[in-house]
Amino acid sequence: MVKPKVLATHRLFDPARRILEENCDAEYWEKPERPPREEVLRRLKDKEALICLLTEKVNDELLQAAPKLKITANVAVGFDNIDVAACTKRGVIATNTPGVLDETTADFAWTLLMAVARRLGEGDALARSGNWKGWDLDQLVGTDVWGKTLGIVGFGRIGKAMARRASGFRMKVIYTDAVRAAAEAEQELRAEYRDMHALLAESDFISIHTPLLPETRGLFDAAKFERMKRTAFLVNTSRGPVVEEAALVTALESEKIAGAALDVFEKEPAIHPGLNRRNVVLAPHIASASLETRTKMACMAAENVIAAFEGRRPANILNPEVLKG
Template sequence: MKPRVQVTREVFDEVLDYLAEHFEVSANQSDAPFTPVELAEHLADKHGALTVLTDRVDDALLARCPNLKAVCNIAVGFNNIDLKACSARGVLATNTPGVLDSATADFTWALILATARRLTEAEAWLRAGEWHGWKLKQFLGQDVAGATLGIVGLGRIGQAVARRARGFDMKVLYFNRKRVDADIERECGATYAPLDTLLAESDIVTLHTPYSPATHHLIGAQQLARMKPTGMLIHAARGGVVDDAALIEALKSGKIAAAGLDVFESEPKLNPAFLRFKNVVLAPHIASSTHRTRFNMAMLAARNLVAALTTGKPPNLLNPPAN
């Protein structure tokens, strides 16, 4: 008998076909998110699961799933998975690093340019029928070329963002928990700076750090107060890295000029105050959302699942002690 696996959200048909070669597959192609109770019910008799960031995998869930051996996230982030609980119960956990770097970096630049040049504000104004002619001072934005870009988190995505900054002749500062190798700094044209220095000197601050207890509210009221009043905050990392309430206050008081946001605390229930700001570009967590990238993410997660349940050695294992 083939192992039983659950796919918790809609994926591409090719991914299901690939999984069906190895497993008995139950798929949620209706794409309605499972509640915690429903998730536990669907995984109760399963050996593996293809999960997404909205699926909370913790000890309470695992206790109800005695056959579960692998949880494979369709995401590079994994803050929805309690790795310690998985290791304690011998459950392998994986993610999908690498395949979404370029798409996320491209979208970060979409946010940077749209925020600096007030694109969404101008489009909404035009669609509302307010454009009646050209004016010299109409929708004046900020220059990106020649500005200073501060990157918080110079991992794969942060490095891809830095490389793109060369085309805009920007000075690039970065902050990382651990300074990267000199070769990477040269390749990216990036200079290390303490976080406070980066915030104070950057015209644009973009966040690319994973979410964890250590990075919870990494950017809060104190950090926002250190930014330039003309500064912009770009956030396409993970909800929780920024204190959304503090960001709203900083925008309201004019401590910073604008923001471009793809992720939020408690998403999809974002703070409604964001909707009232014309100087904030908003997106619904779509930085990696190109057809090729999302397909590759889902297929990599599927390959992780096949490897986990057939060899016990998935290529993107997050918790080696469970192996």
């Protein structure tokens, strides 16, 4: 029996490789640097499945270069790198990996929030510099988190996980979303709905958890920063283009907001040089980067591929209409 051919644009974790290799003829990009585009297109010519990361654009160019492709499995919950409509047009299944990274991402959003509030980056740099002179009363004084107001933009699974964590800090939780949560969820999480303008005006910390959609691209622009408190902090672990970095830099330079903590960037891996500031915490897109979670994500992508080859509906299909008929 001839096994279906799969290309993974990353070496993946061993449990995911075992899932693939039991059922497929799997080929991996083993080098630490990202594969060149032309190399991906060349290797896809005879492949029936692609397991990819957010760094690979699955568009008409790629689909045309892969005439045998049946499924593209994204190892991420976001899928703004995939032209789902183009996949559907060509009968290619598209999948992602939702759910398994919610708690880990919420953990890291809280890590960023705490770090920027308490000036951890500055403190770490001082402690390592050899220039620390010892304890002082007003040295690197930051901002309390306990008892403050947390504004959550995007109240899906990760946004709700943020709200659950906020209860331990006795925070007031407010949120905004295109669809208001059920009353039961609001009551359980002690979260109050606000429109965007009210949320911006009330929040001491704003944490973004919205997907990248046409209507959310550039959502946080100069006008939004104008409405925030001067003492407020912005945290983004969603998608970089949700925030206009130039507008954010201007807001920071003019002290319209107190600081920011970012795990994602508008033009990754490039980062606006104006964000290299003492009151900004920067991380290299690692919110879901625990070994347990990233392994689960890779395994989920592999299982989506196997399901497609076995004629089953992948659990995380983005375009189920390709299976009709």
